[in-house]
Amino acid sequence: MREGVRDEIGYIAPLAGVRGLAVLWVIAFHWVVLRGAAGIADPWIEALRAVPPLDALARNGYLGVDLFFLLSGFLLALPWYAHGRRGAPAPSARGFYLRRIRRIVPAYYLQLLLLFTLVMPLLHGRKYWRSDVWVDLWNGVAHGLFLHNTTPLTSGSLGANGALWTLAIEAQFYLLLPLAMPLFVRMPWRTAAIAIAAALAWQWDAAHDMRPVIDAYLSLGAHWRWPEARVREVLAIQLPAFAAHFTLGIVLARAWLARRDREAGPGDAMSRLGIAIAAALLLAASLAGGLAIPAAFARMPAMVALAMLLWLAATARGRFAISVLGGGPLAFAGRVSYSAYLYHFPLLLLWNLYARGVEGWLALPAYLALLGAVAWTSWRWVEQPFITSASASPPRAP
Numbered sequence: 001m002r003e004g005v006r007d008e009i010g011y012i013a014p015l016a017g018v019r020g021l022a023v024l025w026v027i028a029f030h031w032v033v034l035r036g037a038a039g040i041a042d043p044w045i046e047a048l049r050a051v052p053p054l055d056a057l058a059r060n061g062y063l064g065v066d067l068f069f070l071l072s073g074f075l076l077a078l079p080w081y082a083h084g085r086r087g088a089p090a091p092s093a094r095g096f097y098l099r100r101i102r103r104i105v106p107a108y109y110l111q112l113l114l115l116f117t118l119v120m121p122l123l124h125g126r127k128y129w130r131s132d133v134w135v136d137l138w139n140g141v142a143h144g145l146f147l148h149n150t151t152p153l154t155s156g157s158l159g160a161n162g163a164l165w166t167l168a169i170e171a172q173f174y175l176l177l178p179l180a181m182p183l184f185v186r187m188p189w190r191t192a193a194i195a196i197a198a199a200l201a202w203q204w205d206a207a208h209d210m211r212p213v214i215d216a217y218l219s220l221g222a223h224w225r226w227p228e229a230r231v232r233e234v235l236a237i238q239l240p241a242f243a244a245h246f247t248l249g250i251v252l253a254r255a256w257l258a259r260r261d262r263e264a265g266p267g268d269a270m271s272r273l274g275i276a277i278a279a280a281l282l283l284a285a286s287l288a289g290g291l292a293i294p295a296a297f298a299r300m301p302a303m304v305a306l307a308m309l310l311w312l313a314a315t316a317r318g319r320f321a322i323s324v325l326g327g328g329p330l331a332f333a334g335r336v337s338y339s340a341y342l343y344h345f346p347l348l349l350l351w352n353l354y355a356r357g358v359e360g361w362l363a364l365p366a367y368l369a370l371l372g373a374v375a376w377t378s379w380r381w382v383e384q385p386f387i388t389s390a391s392a393s394p395p396r397a398p
Contacts, residue, residue, distance in 0.1 A: 073249020
């Protein structure tokens with residue numbers, strides 16, 4: 001018996017568009033940040049500045065990562081809840097791990113190979129080859145084991161792909177999910193409360209405490225003179241800090257499965273409108289810095305707003321919403337989102353360095369076209385062969 005999300009639950013079309021929005025949001029963020037850091041005059045950035053709400057959205061595009069974490073919790077929890085509802089044994093942990101490996105590792109490892117052998121020399125020239133070989137080896141091993149988010153020396157991926165730390169978080173989440181989901185199925189609210197409390201505690205301690213851990217990091221990094229602020233930044237991007245994101249996705253999965261086959265009621269439209277307005281107001285207040293909350297918890301209100309919007313998309317039944325999110329450009333972006341995420345950062349660094357002749361209004365569309373071609377190539381010839389070979393293989397006997 002197959003136990004993947006699509007085999008167990010079916011295809012939730014609008015979530016393809018949500019995934020597309022998430023990756024485009026992250027790309028917009030890095031476009032604004034990296035083009036600005038390179039001192040490039042960009043009319044797209046100037047146009048954004050003329051519309052403050054859009055500018056705020058782009059400059060907070062790192063929240064697309066939060067949306068990805070919510071999506072992972074939502075989608076990957078569904079088979080466990082489906083089994084629990086029909087009284088079946090929990091999905092195979094071994095099968096889950098194998099599917100996740102096939103899904104993320106081949107494209108990720110190929111990207112790492114290109115990053116270290118092609119992108120780094122193109123960015124840094126000969127000095128890359130004369131750099132500290134032990135630092136390069138440490139980075140190679142840490143990235144290969146999905147542990148590169150754990151030290152200041154590796155979390156930035158040598159400045160060549162600063163988005164990769166999130167892949168470590170995802171992989172670590174995958175490792176723990178088969179162990180945590182039986183608890184979510186048996187004790188959903190208690191387990192969720194513990195996970196969210198643990199996330200809040202970690203976020204606070206990473207910003208204000210953890211003295212023994214901080215001192216150990218400073219001792220380890222004495223040769224590189226890691227500042228304490230940098231160490232705290234690294235502690236703030238460990239898996240426990242995002243436990244609430246994954247947990248909220250898991251909670252939404254349980255609620256979604258419970259109402260999947262329910263007919264729409266007379267009050268559903270007003271309820272959805274209320275959720276949409278509340279989510280928009282909460283997100284706007286969060287982006288504007290208008291919420292009086294400690295800085296350690298700054299991402300949490302936006303995360304709640306994104307969870308509300310994810311719920312609206314997952315439960316959408318209207319033809320317009322499904323066609324917009326489940327088809328067209330957003331669905332394409334969602335389909336290739338993993339490869340687009342892997343390559344968008346180093347490709348943008350190379351674009352800024354080598355494509356100075358492509359400027360003005362043409363720069364962003366040309367970059368997106370190139371990124372789309374690279375992402376589609378990786379999706380078609382690297383991601384898909386491993387995914388389809390797994391689904392085509394006969395199921396193992398119980």
